[in-house]
Amino acid sequence: MVNVLKWLGVLLLGIVLGYVLRDTGLSRVIDERRAEAVGTLASSYIASQTELDDRTDVKTVAGLQHIEVGVDQPAADVFRASGVGNTFLIRTAEGLVLFDTGLATQAAKHKRLLQEAAAGEITHIVLSHSHADHIGGTKFWLAEFPDATVVTHARFHEGQRYLKDLERHFWSRNRLLYTFMPEEPPDSGMNVYGGITPDIEVTEGAVYAFTLGGIRFEAIAAAGAEGDDNLVLWLPEQRLLFSGDFFGPLFPMVPNLFTLRGEKFRDPLAYVRSLDKLIALEPEIVLPSHFDPVSGGERIRQDMRRMRDATQFIHDQTVAGMNRGDSLWQLMRDIQLPPELALSQGHGKVSWNVRSIWEHYSTWFHFESTTELYPLQVRELYPDIAELAGGSQTLAARARQSLEAGEPEAALHWIELGLAGQPDHRELLQARLDALNQLLDRAYEQGSNYSETGWLKSRITATEAALAF
Numbered sequence: 001m002v003n004v005l006k007w008l009g010v011l012l013l014g015i016v017l018g019y020v021l022r023d024t025g026l027s028r029v030i031d032e033r034r035a036e037a038v039g040t041l042a043s044s045y046i047a048s049q050t051e052l053d054d055r056t057d058v059k060t061v062a063g064l065q066h067i068e069v070g071v072d073q074p075a076a077d078v079f080r081a082s083g084v085g086n087t088f089l090i091r092t093a094e095g096l097v098l099f100d101t102g103l104a105t106q107a108a109k110h111k112r113l114l115q116e117a118a119a120g121e122i123t124h125i126v127l128s129h130s131h132a133d134h135i136g137g138t139k140f141w142l143a144e145f146p147d148a149t150v151v152t153h154a155r156f157h158e159g160q161r162y163l164k165d166l167e168r169h170f171w172s173r174n175r176l177l178y179t180f181m182p183e184e185p186p187d188s189g190m191n192v193y194g195g196i197t198p199d200i201e202v203t204e205g206a207v208y209a210f211t212l213g214g215i216r217f218e219a220i221a222a223a224g225a226e227g228d229d230n231l232v233l234w235l236p237e238q239r240l241l242f243s244g245d246f247f248g249p250l251f252p253m254v255p256n257l258f259t260l261r262g263e264k265f266r267d268p269l270a271y272v273r274s275l276d277k278l279i280a281l282e283p284e285i286v287l288p289s290h291f292d293p294v295s296g297g298e299r300i301r302q303d304m305r306r307m308r309d310a311t312q313f314i315h316d317q318t319v320a321g322m323n324r325g326d327s328l329w330q331l332m333r334d335i336q337l338p339p340e341l342a343l344s345q346g347h348g349k350v351s352w353n354v355r356s357i358w359e360h361y362s363t364w365f366h367f368e369s370t371t372e373l374y375p376l377q378v379r380e381l382y383p384d385i386a387e388l389a390g391g392s393q394t395l396a397a398r399a400r401q402s403l404e405a406g407e408p409e410a411a412l413h414w415i416e417l418g419l420a421g422q423p424d425h426r427e428l429l430q431a432r433l434d435a436l437n438q439l440l441d442r443a444y445e446q447g448s449n450y451s452e453t454g455w456l457k458s459r460i461t462a463t464e465a466a467l468a469f
């Protein structure tokens with residue numbers, strides 16, 4: 001009985017304490033400190049699992065995981081919390097405006113550091129698009145400033161809807177590319193994806209303008225490289241462009257018109273129109289939500305033009321090839337950017353854009369074979385074909401020849417034929433490891449595409465595990 005009373009007393013104290021703390025905001029602060037501690041651990045684990053490969057001499061997306069969380073001031077009254085994604089805070093005499101809120105695991109620290117740098121009331125939260133690395137801190141900020149006006153693109157809602165509906169599908173694909181991710185998506189607390197309701201939705205082609213403390217802000221809906229729900233924030237008097245992921249994580253780069261992890265296609269011509277619109281603004285400083293700000297009006301203009309012209313070039317070359325009757329596979333091999341339009345392929349890749357544009361216009365039926373129309377895939381016949389070809393040993397020898405000729409793609413076809421019937425065949429597994437390593441070397445030489453290297457590394461790990469078994 002005494003124990004029960006003691007237990008009830010503790011329970012009552014907890015309830016009272018929770019109520020009192022919630023009223024004073026202390027409970028929220030305790031939650032934030034706890035989230036910061038967990039998030040800091042998660043960030044250092046992820047960094048330890050993301051190697052900065054020394055074979056590459058270009059800036060790669062992998063570098064994002066190694067950015068220290070800190071605060072700097074890239075322009076007067078503009079504060080940036082850095083990390084995988086940046087959170088920007090713009091100070092005015094009448095309140096503070098946030099642009100993007102970073103990754104959920106880094107959000108509590110972003111919030112603390114920014115509030116230490118510039119305290120005050122948040123009046124607006126402008127979100128560049130619905131990706132988790134840009135909206136992750138929104139709930140933390142809204143918990144303290146529930147009256148802040150959340151501004152998004154009108155398509156943000158739909159972006160958040162389908163990313164949430166397909167969360168498990170995309171999560172499992174992401175985990176293959178980025179092996180540091182936990183097994184399951186977070187299902188409780190502030191880290192859960194989604195649930196953000198915009199107050200202002202800006203339709204494509206429109207601008208939502210407001211003035212705060214004498215500073216004019218323009219939130220411009222501009223379909224971008226990371227989705228058709230992209231919104232940028234423009235400060236015309238300061239000529240500052242908060243670009244979110246309008247350019248993608250690397251500036252300048254070949255746009256990622258689709259992503260290997262899966263997501264909706266991004267229309268290249270809508271992107272060209274958006275680029276034209278932003279070029280006309282003549283920004284002096286671009287503040288992207290990944291990596292560092294870029295300054296210099298002329299340089300920014302040149303890079304934006306190159307991105308626009310390269311996107312148009314890839315589109316037009318693909319369309320011309322389709323009209324000539326070239327096969328998709330031929331176009332993926334043939335279409336290359338001319339030297340004057342050369343750009344990083346660290347995130348988007350020309351040959352994959354060609355395929356995306358081709359299938360965007362002409363869908364998945366390539367008119368190559370009747371078998372394309374039906375669910376039975378040639379892979380299901382592989383064990384029989386392998387037997388007819390002379391068995392796994394013969395295929396392993398053939399794969400080895402391809403590898404020696406520097407043809408790892410051909411080798412992989414022979415290997416997959418052989419492994420379909422005999423998944424443990426050691427010579428074939430060893431040949432697969434060698435083929436994947438050849439492809440990885442080539443991927444590094446050709447610009448270190450983050451998705452490509454991520455996929456190849458994950459297959460290498462799986463093959464090494466199968467060989468060790």
Ligand SMILES: [Zn+2]
Pocket residue numbers: 085131133134226245249290
């Ligand atoms: Zn991003």
